[in-house]
């Protein structure tokens with residue numbers, strides 16, 4: 294151990310000597326390579342992101358604002374808007390409650406299976422949304438025991454809003470938890486303990502101490518979750534059955550219009566989605582925890 | 585008794601942290617929990633507050649068995665070492681917290697909070713946030729916040745631990761005066777024996793999770809129950825197989841009954857005091873004398889002298905030494 298330690302310091306020493314003797318030469322090559330890197334990065338983003346989005350916007354507004362407004366106010370488009378909003382708001386509400394609860398469990402409590410819960414929370418990051426959709430159909434579909442039972446109570450999950458909410462909840466699950474956990478850890482539990490000794494119940498402590506402490510991180514997580522929910526396609530596509538004017542969300546609307554050669558409507562809706570994304574992105578900028 | 589801790593045991597995992605701890609704290613007293621780092625002081629304090637549950641044993645507060653009570657219902661004031669200030673609230677709202685939870689009328693809260701802020705000299709800081717206060721001010725705010733709910737007992741975990749030496753000394757004296765004014769039964773944790781002796785009227789020495797001794801400051805200093813307590817409460821040195829306080833050593837040029845011959849190795853002047861380093865029977869020891877004595881005896885390295893414990897001084901025989 295001691296030997297490798299001395300070798301380490303000697304290599305550090307020679308490298309510092311090197312830089313001090315060859316500064317001017319290195320500055321030159323470093324400047325060029327930095328320039329090349331920048332061009333590559335900008336070019337990469339340009340062809341990947343800026344150009345496609347700009348093209349969509351250009352195609353959308355190519356014939357002025359009129360066709361854009363017209364395409365978005367068709368009854369199918371308005372319905373798709375409505376479905377998207379309903380599904381996203383439910384998903385965000387459920388994920389906020391679950392997210393805060395899970396974060397509190399993971400940070401403040403010790404229990405058997407805690408690591409397993411932590412792993413489960415991250416699962417949606419790894420599983421393809423299509424798989425999520427298929428799994429939900431397997432469990433809640435009309436011909437499965439659970440789905441059949443629920444259907445006999447008049448509750449249809451698959452091919453209807455509850456299933457779409459479930460799918461969206463699943464894919465956006467980690468966002469609130471992962472934004473809140475680090476802040477909760479940093480906050481520590483001393484303030485909460487102090488509140489307890491001053492006579493506050495658990496719930497009062499949560500409302501008056503914990504919640505204000507995680508407020509900005511929570512808001513950040515909620516906005517991320519909202520953005521993810523608005524844009525979700527794969528899982529929702531599978532469980533919704535893509536029923537036009539019934540279970541069609543905005544993303545599904547874009548795809549369906551495009552397949553049916555109604556490009557103006559597809560591009561208009563795509564631009565609307567992109568605008569929503571930009572707004573939420575700006576919101577996350579504003580809400581991102583400072584430190 | 586304001587607090588009665590009986591036979592408390594507590595382990596974290598397999599490590600015992602408190603072992604058969606029994607402590608009584610008299611009503612209105614100011615008690616110090618003194619001991620080395622990791623000795624279990626904070627844990628004992630947290631057990632009293634209900635923030636930690638003992639594995640066995642009981643805690644009674646004002647005669648009521650509180651062992652199973654949640655901290656919320658114990659009515660204790662707890663001041664954390666790092667203040668645990670509510671960061672998103674002003675000083676006023678911090679202090680008002682307990683009263684707001686108890687749903688006291690607004691004007692009563694206002695009056696009581698301002699009274700307390702005056703008591704801790706923070707009346708002009710009421711609208712500031714904790715981040716705008718110095719460490720000492722935050723500490724006093726935490727104290728006012730704990731006092732606001734008129735607790736049965738006040739528990740302070742290393743109240744001055746995170747402050748610099750100067751502020752520490754000021755706050756110490758101030759805490760003593762505050763206690764004389766407010767009279768609430770107070771237990772504070774410290775690993776600084778000087779702090780315990782200066783401020784407390786009872787000292788509980790805790791080491792390795794067990795109570796070593798309980799007594800008044802002069803009791804534990806002058807009549808330590810064992811070598812550990814003696815060592816922990818002040819400087820010690822060893823002569824003739826006994827543990828002695830260095831200021832209880834008599835140095836003379838002539839042999840005296842019960843004395844040992846010693847040679848002076850070094851003389852260090854520390855202002856008024858002089859530290860005399862000695863070699864007694866080949867063992868190192870030291871004595872603390874006044875400047876006058878040192879000059880009168882003309883102590884210098886190489887001199888041969890005779891040393892013995894001052895008659896009547898407390899010394900502990902070291903068995904096996």
Ligand SMILES: Nc1ncnc2c1ncn2[C@@H]1O[C@H](COP(=O)(O)OP(=O)(O)OP(=O)(O)O)[C@@H](O)[C@H]1O
Pocket residue numbers: 596601619620621622623624625626627628775
């Ligand atoms: N939550 C915990 N989990 C596990 N071990 C703990 C926990 N709290 C304390 N301990 C252990 O218990 C022992 C006593 O801790 P405690 O904090 O009571 O000591 P202390 O006397 O207050 O020390 P210090 O002066 O350093 O604050 C230590 O060995 C510590 O590592």
Ligand SMILES: [Mg+2]
Pocket residue numbers: 625626627741742
């Ligand atoms: Mg401690």
